[in-house]
Amino acid sequence: MSTDTIEKPAAAPQLTPARSNPVTPRRTQGRPRVVVIGGGFGGMEAVKALKGDEVEVTLVDRSNHHLFQPLLYQVATAGLVPADIARPLREIFRHQENVEVILSEVQRVDVEARKVITEDLVLPYDYLILATGSRHSYFGHDEWEKFAPGLKNLADAVDIRTRMLVAFEVAEKAIEQSERDAALTFVIVGGGPTGVEMAGAISEIARHTMTRDFRHIDSKSAKIIVIEGAPHILGSYPADLAANGKRQLESIGVEVHEGLQVTNVTAEGVEVKGGQFIPARTVVWAAGNAASPLGKTLGAPVDKAGRVVVNEDLTIPGHPEVQVIGDLACFTHQTGKPLPGVSPTAMQEGRHAARNILETLSGGQPMNFHYWDKGTMATIGRNKAVADLNFVRFGGFFAWIAWAGIHLFYLVGYRNRLAVMGEWIWNYVTFYKGSRLITGTSDGQDALRYPAPGSQPECSPDNAVHTVPGHSKP
Ligand SMILES: Cc1cc2nc3c(=O)[nH]c(=O)nc-3n(C[C@H](O)[C@H](O)[C@H](O)COP(=O)(O)OP(=O)(O)OC[C@H]3O[C@@H](n4cnc5c(N)ncnc54)[C@H](O)[C@@H]3O)c2cc1C
Structure with missing residues (x-):
């Protein structure tokens, strides 16, 4: 795929003048270019649904992998290793020829000029799907x-x-x-x-x-x-x-x-x-969650959590070529409340956004989004979980089995599914957690200092009492 539509930004990116009517797609290399920002649940589904030769797709993400966040807590608690729950975006899309993947952090979107400004590039687009998710919020x-x-x-x-x-x-x-x-x-x-x-x-x-x-x-x-x-x-x-x-x-x-x-x-x-x-x-x-700050650069209304308030078809007011999906979108048209910030919402919105682009290109009208709520579940530990599948609610062992099956099903890639299933079976039988490794992030190094910084007790004879056999104060 050619990258000749990608410019290097000058120190301050030079943008083309504002455009008046954004509805007609601008063609690059004969095919409209769709830029998708974020290769999480929403962005990945959107890119997959854009398979074919109607459009050129540029997927931009600041990390090089898709991450299965629902199992992140198992990496944090030494049950799984990072590679079990993540997969390189380049590998996911290696067979989808109309897709290029760019590793770069997006800084803002110029919706008038239809350009995405990253830390090192300016990317023009005909259609934009923004799916940069959320971070935690400390109120x-x-x-x-x-x-x-x-x-x-x-x-x-x-x-x-x-x-x-x-x-x-x-x-x-x-x-x-x-x-x-x-x-x-x-x-x-x-x-x-x-x-x-x-x-x-x-x-x-x-x-x-x-x-x-x-x-x-x-x-x-x-x-x-x-x-x-x-x-x-x-x-x-x-x-x-x-x-x-x-x-x-x-x-x-x-x-x-x-x-x-x-x-x-x-x-x-x-x-x-x-x-x-x-x-x-x-x-x-x-x-607490706060939406990705990128949403605010669109100039569209945002809610208290920084989510972009989207129209019924996931576009933003005045810009039918821009769609916002997933955790970054505030979609209230179905229930009067924002849809839950969960992966099914993001995935369904991603597929819908892609369908609407293809529909528009073939002369049709974009459709309104409708969320299909399949229910939720959370695990509490070995043999313990809760599940609300709308038609039935249950807790305990069967909820736990259902939780495990669904998470394995949605994990990206056969290798990861097999690795996680193997780890889980081994862990279930032996209680063993294989990745109990202390590796040095800078915070980890700090944490390794002993006693913790600032908690060093006064060095006095009274303190030199051995309360643990074989241990004494430095
Ligand atoms: C710990 C945890 C557990 C969860 N458990 C569950 C669960 O059990 N079930 C469930 O349904 N949901 C769960 N969720 C929620 C679910 O993961 C999110 O709703 C879903 O990931 C949202 O998808 P998204 O595409 O909007 O954003 P994300 O999946 O977060 O993807 C955003 C992508 O955008 C990229 N990005 C962000 N900013 C930039 C930028 N400036 N430039 C370039 N790229 C950028 C990121 O690198 C990332 O790849 C969990 C979330 C977390 C954090």
């Missing part, structure tokens, strides 16, 4: 991110895995009981599906996987705490299923606090409303 407290990382990409997952494993190591060599307790306390802020899944997986690793690995601590004594600000965890589920999920969590030793707001997060732990402080070395943020 105006971005300073908490350092102490309570969120889980959105592979780097986040490896960072959290490092922090979790380092916490057990710190507990093993801790001298003071208070330090050991803080190291063995894991706080998950947010009781949505991701928070619940994280809590269940940490509980499993502490109660089963690591029980014979340490000599000075009992890993089973680890405290796992979920703090949810809303009245109930799993708030998007029917009340009976959410209560079922809470019971299942508590049955594996997870403490659940509902209706409790976190007011501060520091290197030492979490403060909650009312002033109580929970000392904890590891805090994971699973509360």
Whole structure:
């Protein structure tokens, strides 16, 4: 595929003058060019649906792989390795000849000039599909991110895995009981599906996987705490299923606090409303999402979470050639509320956006989007899950089997499906979690310093007490 339609930007990108009527597609190389930004669930489905020779497709992503986010928590808790749940975009589309893949971070979109401006390129388009998803939001407290990382990409997952494993190591060599307790306390802020899944997986690793690995601590004594600000965890589920999920969590030793707001997060732990402080070395943020900032560069209306308010056909006002999909879109036309930020929404919108482009090119009219809600499910740990399939709700073992089957089915690539299935079977039989490796992200390196920065006790004879056999203070 030729790239002669791609320009290198000048220091400040030079854009063509504003265009008045965007409806008629501009042809590049005889075929209209569709730029898709983001190769996540929405973008990937859109590109697949644009297979054929009616259009040229440019897929731009700042990472080189498609990531199966629903299993990210298993990488963060050492159950899977990153390569099990991600696949290079180039490989996914190697046989789709009308697609080129560009690795670049998009900085903004000039909808009037119909150009996408990345860190190193200017990409003209006839049609644009924007699918850059969301990040976690700290509700105006971005300073908490350092102490309570969120889980959105592979780097986040490896960072959290490092922090979790380092916490057990710190507990093993801790001298003071208070330090050991803080190291063995894991706080998950947010009781949505991701928070619940994280809590269940940490509980499993502490109660089963690591029980014979340490000599000075009992890993089973680890405290796992979920703090949810809303009245109930799993708030998007029917009340009976959410209560079922809470019971299942508590049955594996997870403490659940509902209706409790976190007011501060520091290197030492979490403060909650009312002033109580929970000392904890590891805090994971699973509360709140903010849309990708790219949405705001379109000049279209956005909601409080930064999602682009789209028309019924997923386009933005005044620009029928621009469609926004997935977590970045706020589509309220069906239920009066935004559609849930889940992968089926993104995938269905991706396919719809592609169909509308092809329909328009063949002289037809774009169709309004309609979401087919197939239900939701979340796993809580071994043999434990909740499932709401609209026509039936259930929890426990059968929900867990259904969860596993559906996740395997949607995972991209046979290699990944086989690898994950193999890991799961092995893990189920042996309780073994194979990727308990502490690898050095910069935060991980920091975490490895012992005692934690700032927590170095005064060096006095009183402190030189050996509370752990064979251990003394430096
Ligand atoms: C931990 C976790 C667990 C989840 N579990 C579930 C689940 O069990 N079931 C479920 O249905 N949903 C789940 N979700 C939600 C689901 O993953 C999202 O709804 C879905 O990924 C949204 O798809 P998307 O295409 O909008 O965005 P994404 O899949 O997030 O893709 C966005 C893409 O855009 C790229 N990008 C972002 N900004 C730029 C830029 N400036 N320039 C270039 N590229 C950019 C990113 O690299 C990424 O590839 C989970 C999400 C997370 C984080």
